[in-house]
Amino acid sequence: MPLIEQISQCELERLVVDRVVPALQDRGFFYTDHFLSEPAGELVLDRVMEMHHSGMLQDGRLAAGTGRAGSVTRVHSRKIRGDQMAWVSGAERNNEPIRFLLALMDKLIRLSLDRLGNRGIRERSQAMVACYPGHGTGYVKHVDNPNSDGRCITCVYYLNKNWNAKEHGGVLRIFPEGQGYVVDIEPLFDRLLLFWSDRRNPHEVQPCYATRYAITVWYFDSEERAAAKRRFRDLAASTQEEGSSTS
Known part of the structure; x- marks a missing residue:
């Protein structure tokens, strides 16, 4: 039986109604443990470790604006973020465990949004597979979407067995607004x-x-994302015109 069928609709709906929606409404964040189950989580971890050890992960970069087709252009700075990462869709060869994870995330978000009354979120990013390699690497305080680029919900799945925050650090610290x-x-x-x-x-x-x-994946507000793409196209056209006039 496919893994996705092992997690019933009723279980997800109960999680959404009892915990996810109230937490997002009241506090702005939610987390839960044992999301996939240990066997399924281990399959995802094995694949991510394989990607890491085969050299598929590259140094993380900082968003510098919106690029062609609404993608994000990036600049490199190890002083601000120290992770290594790769973007995957889940459809690639050998990425079945990640595809399963994304499918379950999608179901959870869809059920949550139905109850939050937010139906403008109809797309998401690819999955960002990330590794902080230790040695004091981290990511300084930031906001994922400070300039209305379309990102609405950040969804992070962790894969670290036997993690001891006092010894290993790596805590994600949230500073709730106000x-x-x-x-x-x-x-x-x-x-x-x-x-x-x-x-x-x-x-x-x-x-x-x-x-x-x-x-990590980001779920997009479609209207805000479309507006961000238009702003970038207008900016790119204006920059091109200015370059032509000075040449």
Whole structure:
């Protein structure tokens, strides 16, 4: 039986109604453990480790604007983020475990949005497979979507067995907007984290002292994303015109 069929619709709906929706409404973030189950999570971890050890992961880059077809152009800075990453769709050869994970994420988000009344989210990014290789690498405090680029929900799945935050670091710290407290999320194996991608949730990855794996996807508000693409096209056309006039 396909893995996706082992997690019933009723179980997902119960999780959404009882925990996901109330948490997103009240706090702006939600996390849960044992999302896939240990056997399925181990298959995802094995694939991510294979990608890492085969050299498929490249140094992470910082968003510098919106690129062709609405993609994100990036600039490199190891001082701000120290991860290595690769983008995958799940449809690639040998990526069946990641495809399963993405399918379950999609179902969870779809059920949640139906109950939140937000039906504008109809697409998502590819999966960003990321590794912080230790040695104090991290990612400074930032907002995923500070400039209305379309990203609405950030969804992170962690893959780190026997993780000890006191020894290994690597905590994701959220600074909820307007609140006098922080929230620390340890990157534990088979843990799923969701949060609003905009300025409500500045966050950082604290320095890692062991290899730390995660898979992240972003769910897009279609209208906001389309507007961001139009802004980029207008900016690119204006820049091209200015270049032509000075040549």
